[in-house]
Amino acid sequence: MAKLKSLMSCAANRLQQASGLDQTEARIEIRALMQHSLGGVNHAWLIAHGDDTVTDALRVRFESLLARRIQGEPVAHILGRREFYGRDFAVTPDTLIPRPDTEILVETALDRIPPDQACEILDMGTGTGAIGITLALERPHAQVTILDYSEAALAIARENARQLSAHNVAALHSDWFSAVQGQRFDLIVSNPPYVEADDPHLQQGDLRFEPITALASGTDGLDDIRRIVAHAPMHLKPSGWLIIEHGYNQGEAVRSIFSGHYFANVHTVQDLAGHDRVTLGQLT
Known part of the structure; x- marks a missing residue:
């Protein structure tokens, strides 16, 4: 034996x-x-x-x-969970699997959220809710709204918020900004689809098991980022921040998109491997 x-x-x-x-x-x-x-x-x-x-x-x-x-089959799907920022999140094939690189997005956002002040945060395309729920738990004075177009993904996010006792989270079904018309936030974060539609990696590894709508976005991968950046100024408070995760080779293009839509202090944060990973800008 x-x-x-x-x-x-x-x-x-x-x-x-x-x-x-x-x-x-x-x-x-x-x-x-x-x-x-x-x-x-x-x-x-x-x-x-x-x-x-x-x-x-x-x-x-x-x-x-x-x-x-x-x-x-991805381990996260086999186990039904994935650790993110020290917490376990339920995962299903309806959601993108949270990845360590996305913790860079969380840390960048936390640097711009006062720990002891009330503020309003929007997490767009939330998937499992990992980003928005983590921000809510790390900044309990904040009110966090999480959005997703997928009802199935949103159900997982709501359950994750319940399991983790994130009482300052509100989950809404939304096609990007459609459910928050007229609302403004201190900070907007998103890990949107940013892979090129014909990228061969979509047919390899764990990506084969994840929803294509959470991964691909047009011929250059930037369609959803363009849409978010173009509409974000109407949903940010003065001096509010927009923070977006993107591909390792998209930093320059995303900075250009930000600079064309009323954002200042535009810069890109690199991940632990030294690759461009998160771009942010402040509403002027």
Whole structure:
């Protein structure tokens, strides 16, 4: 009978060979699948019980999950959750999977939200609600409105807000600004679709399992960003900020879009890999 740590080591090698993940990523994913198979134990438990003999029932549960991952299904979909900014968010195929790079957007926004003052924030195209809910929890004096065109995604966001006790969040069904006509906010954030419609990456990896409407936006990937930036001045208070996540090669183009629509102090923040990731501007 196999030991727990041996089974996990072999599984990590299988996943690495099948998926092209590096060794560290494969081990992290295998650990997550095993923890789920064991009913949610933590990493310390796995280490302490590494020499335990694997039961037939556990092997069957784990191998079933591993087979799904080797076929390409994202771990977040298999587990039904993804960690973002230290919190677990429910995830389904109706939503974009929250990614670590988007934490740059959150941190950039938090730098512009006073921790002890009331303010109004709008999160557009919220998906799981990860951005807006995180801002609401980190800044409890703020009132955060989250929007999405997808009713299915919005249902997940509402449930995430409930599970995380984000009582200062209001969720609205909206085609971008349509549900907030006449309202103005201190800060607007968005991680909109920004992938080129014919980008081959849409047919690779985890992206194959995510909603195309949350990923692609026209021939150059910038259609939705243009729409958001063009209408944002009518929904921002004086000196309010607009902050948008975009692709690594879109910084210059997005800065140009901002500068053409009444925004000053326009600049781009890079991610940990040194790539352009978030562009922001302040309403003049």
